Amino acid sequence: MxxxxxxxxxxxxxxxxxxxxxxxxxxxxxxxxxxxxxxxxxxxxxxxxxxxxxxxxxxxxxxxxxxxxxxxxxxxxxxxxxxxxxxxxxxxxxxxxxxxxxxxxxxxxxxxxxxxxxxxxxxxxxxxxxxxxxxxxxxxxxxxxxxxxxxxxxxxxxxxxxxxxxxxxxxxxxxxxxxxxxxxxxxxxxxxxxxxxxxxxxxxxxxxxxxxxxxxxxxxxxxxxxxxxxxxxxxxxxxxxxxxxxxxxxxxxxxxxxxxxxxxxxxxxxxxxxxxxxxxxxxxxxxxxxxxxxxxxxxxxxxxxxxxxxxxxxxxxxxxxxxxxxxxxxxxxxxxxxxxxxxxxxxxxxxxxxxxxxxxxxxxxxxxxxxxxxxxxxxxxxxxxxxxxxxxxxxxxxxxxxRLGLTGAKEHAQEARIAARARRASLSALKHAPDVPEEVREELRKRMHQLEGRLAGEDEEGQRTGAIKQLQQYRGAFRQMQALSLKAARAEVLRARSERGVDPAAADQVLHRLDLQTALLDQPTGMLPLVRERPENWPQPGAAGGGAGAAREQD
CATH class of the missing domain: 1.20.1530.20 (Na+/H+ antiporter like fold)
Known part of the structure; x- marks a missing residue:
């Protein structure tokens, strides 16, 4: 006792x-x-x-x-x-x-x-x-x-x-x-x-x-x-x-x-x-x-x-x-x-x-x-x-x-380099995703770069509402494309982790942020409204899909 x-x-x-x-x-x-x-x-x-x-x-x-x-x-x-x-x-x-x-x-x-x-x-x-x-x-x-x-x-x-x-x-x-x-x-x-x-x-x-x-x-x-x-x-x-x-x-x-x-x-x-x-x-x-x-x-x-x-x-x-x-x-x-x-x-x-x-x-x-x-x-x-x-x-x-002035500033630069690799892998996965309408691809490229600021209240209310309405049309496509791009980004970070000259801890930091982003994507409700419709020529669940620039905020 x-x-x-x-x-x-x-x-x-x-x-x-x-x-x-x-x-x-x-x-x-x-x-x-x-x-x-x-x-x-x-x-x-x-x-x-x-x-x-x-x-x-x-x-x-x-x-x-x-x-x-x-x-x-x-x-x-x-x-x-x-x-x-x-x-x-x-x-x-x-x-x-x-x-x-x-x-x-x-x-x-x-x-x-x-x-x-x-x-x-x-x-x-x-x-x-x-x-x-x-x-x-x-x-x-x-x-x-x-x-x-x-x-x-x-x-x-x-x-x-x-x-x-x-x-x-x-x-x-x-x-x-x-x-x-x-x-x-x-x-x-x-x-x-x-x-x-x-x-x-x-x-x-x-x-x-x-x-x-x-x-x-x-x-x-x-x-x-x-x-x-x-x-x-x-x-x-x-x-x-x-x-x-x-x-x-x-x-x-x-x-x-x-x-x-x-x-x-x-x-x-x-x-x-x-x-x-x-x-x-x-x-x-x-x-x-x-x-x-x-x-x-x-x-x-x-x-x-x-x-x-x-x-x-x-x-x-x-x-x-x-x-x-x-x-x-x-x-x-x-x-x-x-x-x-x-x-x-x-x-x-x-x-x-x-x-x-x-x-x-x-x-x-x-x-x-x-x-x-x-x-x-x-x-x-x-x-x-x-x-x-x-x-x-x-x-x-x-x-x-x-006192000696030793800092870990260079390690943050390495995280940025790994995050950049993850973003390139993510965009490459989007580029080669099968059966993706070009208008969906282009719209998502543009919206993924604007989404964070718009939904964070940096724009006018009307602009934010308009962005949401436009994205609702392609919600199913967006989620599947983002899943594919996040998967490609995670795989790239794991490859980088095993390479000579790469700090495993820096790779783990980027991987953890990607995992959190993936977990957020898997939630039944997220920062974007769900839609019931899926574009006609979009692949069925389980096929390749994802979203552009998923690793952008990691860079």
Whole structure:
């Protein structure tokens, strides 16, 4: 019962904190950490122990799935160097420097335990980055790098962590050759699991056209993929990302109602899970601090030193490596812009859910019954790292981006280009529509360009009434032609989404507006009166038809 009450409090608290964050222009996930810590101070509230084995399976799959759906296979193919460089290379570099620093700072820690600590704090949290960046107009180029890194680095960190903990439990050394082999095998198996289960779901969905049932299947998929992957010793993180990318790759232009329903459902679910997860982070941080008997000041100072070392390492790695792995992307950019981007990506490497879950999963004792080396000090270091990279960085991230003058103006230009492609496809579909009277075609071309202003009250009442009367004559033709042109526009946007150099998020924005326009067209009553007559030579329902310029307002 206490857990149920806690979840309700955190869920309702999310509603309040989102409003506060909007008013104060602060990232609400960071504020949720403070709320969680405050909840832990409520008198009479029992200390609720959360099973660490449930944290990642409950929170990580849906949040990873939602984030990955905003990307594409094409983007990952074009950024494979960046992914390897950051998700694997930077994780390894961070583990190395944290291990060395921990051996120097933390009394009684062993090499394998220090490696485990490095693996805990190495991976930035894609959920934190996505949530915090929503409060600022961050350039998509930078956000895509942070997302690409965050979607895969958990996999590398988890493998390192598991090997390090196993070596600590057994009192043996970490076999780095076996570790590398295990990571490769785990990644390959994860790709297979993600592809197979996503294919299986697509086959299953052929048996139903019910939008609610199909949307429910998409909600269940990330949990199923994660659990199956973990069961076969594959990376659940990579498997979920692959499944999400594969499902979006096979998106159908006709599934308008389903897509709108899923978008709304995922937005609500993301906010709820993110709020509860970050609230639990604050709760666990407070409980950890209250329940330790270690020298808190000494441990936190050590954690702050490790946090500083991590930031320096991340900045140096990004500054030296970003140009090397993708020199073409840096052409035409000034050194100042390059430096600003590196600073933002360094400060945007926020730790979160995975770091907390791994820290809480540390065993209390080893196989021989002795205490896990420096366990309490490790937890204190994790608290300091989360406070530095999540709270301090999260709360100051919007101010930093604004101070550096980084904006997402170019992304709006890309949306306009995609919308222009959609309009051209729409007009092309109208041009080649069969059996359309030329006078209908010409009248609709003219009226589609004038309709918005006339019906919005920009013209005189008499002109508006005259426009409606003229359009009534061809109402049936107009609706069918508009349906055809909207379908062509949606298909063009989906094609553009899979092309190299196109931002999937920009394409999704245009597609969403087209879906809304289609849903409005499908309503029994709309902004134009219905008519009973259909022109004699107009094709029957189900044949090709549509309306000109349907995507005009998207441009």
């Amino acid at each position: 206490e857990m149920m009450i806690l979840l309700i409090v955190l869920g309702m608290g999310t509603v309040l904190v989102v409003g506060v964050g909007d008013r104060l222009r602060l990232p609400w996930p960071a504020l949720m950490v403070f709320l969680g810590a405050a909840v832990a101070l409520i008198p009479g509230l029992e200390v609720i122990e959360i099973d660490p084995d449930l944290i990642l399976p409950l929170f990580l799959p849906p949040l990873l799935f939602a984030t990955a759906q905003r990307t594409s296979w094409t983007m990952f193919r074009s950024r494979w160097r960046t992914i390897l460089f950051l998700a694997v290379g930077l994780v390894g570099a961070t583990v190395a420097v944290v291990t060395a620093t921990a051996l120097w700072l933390i009394p009684g820690i062993t090499l394998s335990a220090a490696i485990a600590l490095g693996a805990m704090v190495a991976p930035p949290d894609p959920v934190a980055v996505e949530a915090v960046s929503g409060s600022v107009s961050l350039p998509r180029r930078i956000l895509q790098v942070l997302q690409s890194e965050g979607l895969f680095n958990d996999a590398a960190a988890l493998v390192v962590f598991q090997f390090a903990v196993a070596a600590t439990m057994e009192g043996s050394r970490v076999d780095f050759g076996q570790l590398l082999l295990s990571f490769v095998v785990s990644a390959v198996l994860a790709v297979v699991v993600g592809l197979v289960l996503s294919l299986g779901l697509r086959v299953l969905l052929r048996f139903t056209q019910n939008s609610v049932a199909r949307s429910m299947a998409h909600l269940v998929l990330p949990f199923a993929v994660y659990l199956v992957a973990e069961h076969v010793n594959a990376s659940g993180v990579i498997a979920v990302v692959v499944a999400a990318l594969e499902m979006r790759q096979h998106d159908d232009a006709e599934q308008v109602e389903e897509r709108l329903m899923q978008n709304a459902t995922w937005e609500v679910l993301e906010m709820l899970i993110t709020g509860v997860a970050f609230g639990l982070i604050g709760l666990e941080l407070r409980i950890t601090l209250m329940g330790t008997d270690a020298n808190i000041v000494q441990a936190i100072v050590g954690g702050l030193v490790i946090s500083a070392v991590m930031l320096v390492t991340r900045f140096a790695w990004l500054f030296a490596g970003t140009y090397l792995i993708d020199p073409r992307a840096q052409r035409g950019r000034s050194f100042a812009d390059y430096l600003k981007g590196t600073v933002v990506m360094t400060w945007g490497g926020m730790r979160g859910l995975a770091t907390l879950a791994l820290a809480l999963s540390l065993p209390y004792t080893t196989d021989d019954g002795s205490p896990f080396p420096a366990r309490t000090s490790i937890l204190m270091v994790v608290v300091a790292v989360l406070a530095t990279t999540l709270l301090a960085a999260g709360l100051t991230f919007p101010a930093l981006v604004n």
